[in-house]
Amino acid sequence: MxxxxxxxxxxxxxxxxxxxxxxxxxxxxxxxxxxxxxxxxxxxxVSEETAEAMEEAITKRNQRKTTSRERVVEQFEKSDDS
Incomplete structure (x- = not known):
């Protein structure tokens, strides 16, 4: 190939x-x-415009994943404090 x-x-x-x-x-x-x-x-x-839109979507998805992970960590930390 x-x-x-x-x-x-x-x-x-x-x-x-x-x-x-x-x-x-x-x-x-x-x-x-x-x-x-x-x-x-x-x-x-794909056009340059489409490639940029794809890049933006990937960035947003990764930000959501990070936020979700941060929430999970916070929940575990709260449960440890109890």
Whole structure:
């Protein structure tokens, strides 16, 4: 299988790099993190506007996950205080 280069914002690249597992390629990390197809399969199918919207949606989802985790931690801390 060949490879393709795609342009992503520095912020998104840093996000993927930070979540990339040892021994995993950036492409493999993208597939795992997005739960989607191989990036090269969709690179030419989305406009820059769509890519930006996708990035925003991913950021919002991750913020919600962080907030949910924080709530769980708070609940455990409250139960420890009881």
């Amino acid at each position: 060949g490879t393709k280069s795609i342009q992503v914002s520095e912020t998104f690249h840093a996000y993927v790099k930070a979540h990339k597992r040892e021994g995993e390629t950036m492409g493999e990390a993208l597939v795992r993190l997005t739960g989607g197809p191989e990036p090269e399969a969709v690179a030419s199918l």
